[in-house]
Amino acid sequence: MRLVRHPVLCNYYVTYRCNARCSFCDIWEKPSPYITLEDVERNLRDLKRLGVSVVDFTGGEPLLHRQIHEFVGLAHDMGFITTLTTNCLLYPKYAEKLRGKVDMLHFSLDSSEKEVHDKGRGVACYDFVLESIRVAKELGERPDILFTVFRENLADLEAVYRDIARPNGLVLILNPAFEYNTVETGEQLTTAELDYLSAFGKRKGVYLNEAFIQLRKDGGNHIAAPVCRAASTTLVISPSNELVLPCYHLGEQKFPIDGQLFNLYHSPEVGRLVALEGRLPQCEGCTINCYMQPSFAVEVNKYFWQALPSTLRYNLNKGTWKRMLVR
Template sequence: MTERRTATTRTFTARTHDTGLIIHDPLTGLTYRADAELGSGRVRLSDADLDSWPEIHPAALHADMPISLCWSPLVRCNLACPHCLDDKSVSELARPDRYRIARLLAESAVMGVDISGGEPLLLRELPELIDVLVAGGCAVSVTTNGTHLARRAESLASRVDAVRVSLDGPDAERHDHWRGKGSFARALAGIRAAVAHGIPTQIQTVLLRSTARAGVRAMVDLAAALGVHGVTFLQMLPIGEGAALADTEQLTDDEATDLLADLTTISAVPVRLRTREAAGGFTVIRADGQVWRNQPGSQAITSRRPLLEINDLALTTRDGSA
């Protein structure tokens, strides 16, 4: 759900599909069916261009390959968030394998890759991995806790198409409760650096029952004050380490929708909700090189197969099963 957009020109990816031209937005992860004459590949568009195009869930395209996916090339992180989606028991592949996976993704039909973790800004070779993906025509975003963003924003500015910074509260008291003392100040410094370097930036925040009702409006106000491109509220997924909090912290999709309903019309920045239902079927490549997929309703995630060739990304197996 988004209402207001700034008149900003950004990079998207476009691809001709059986149903028409499809646009992927690396900032929000959303997919649109476009009524426009554009070539396939990386394209520059205004946010305003999206207003007349309908959003479409990738599953409705019945594509053979994911439209977009999340790649978590490492499990290492400088924070220890209790609602983390990652499984810290997963082993990390060596650096050559990370380049191998980047090349496979660049050669695939995947339109968008969000590099996450762990904390992706701990990877020294992150700029080079982004370069490989961009050279293959992908739109690339990085999801980060923001604490290392201030020192790395300059090197990312000429490469990455969007940065998504995770915040768990609109102030240090509420954010640091989940992520550790001083993490809020460092994340805000990172957001300001990204904005100053012209990187399209949005805030992402996980909706938790214990904090959501008191903090959503303040989070949107903070986003407006920082000059970012919007806020995405994410429904908590009972996946990875966050599974331990599921019973006490999950909101239903209906509760989350009601909670954010008025913000879409009164906010100075775009506000979006990603429901658990919408996250169903999403593809994740974890640090061990295994392709994982969210189950319908995103109540669990299932390991599919190791990523050894492009066909290992396929949404159906060779025998036709999902």
């Protein structure tokens, strides 16, 4: 049973440029412009009309955009729940400008060991994560630690939780790695490892969407009976001000927005692609968290019920449920 039939999330790519070279991502390889404030203002108004609740300002590294604080501030003032994930290289520089404007602020950290984390990120950013935690706490911010889980770093979860997340009172978000296009993330987690991750996700101060675990055990999305609702739940906007469908990672087609996002989304051309969500050949076996998370939230099925407890717990912790009430 479908509960919500309008998009709930916008993944807004402010630039594809990045100051890191993560081994599990290819975004930084793309040439890219930067979004403009004028386009952001127009698009946010249309996102509001479309029913979107959450705007994730992403990249690349979103803090490379010198106006990022203006974008999140505008969206926050308009009543959107704002999210932003950073590798922290630039956070200490922009922390004061971002203060109070990001509802869900995520600091990426994949190991408790400096050498291991920096090797995976392709740049020395571990020390910047620790410094960013210190700066954020001084400003009264409540960032989360976003831990992307691979087989290679699964054993390091305990140390990150014990030595970094808990002492600083931060939520540890477990983000199971996923493959897409030609990007490889190593061997997939075994059933036993998924069970370990699931148990870890039940600890105090840890957030794991349990439906991510079940989806992987089920072999991912299946085009014969898709669980993915990427195109109807999530709007992807590129740095070139294009609507990307059915999702960023497939990017089958790009439509220039030209200040007409609301009308474009309701156009026949976009409607045809939305109807194919989860059913394209490339969608078989997909486990991309960015689109599964909203997909689980709009349709009552087993994934909905598995995702619900952790989602409610996280939103209670962050206080974002209050912003939902005043929309």
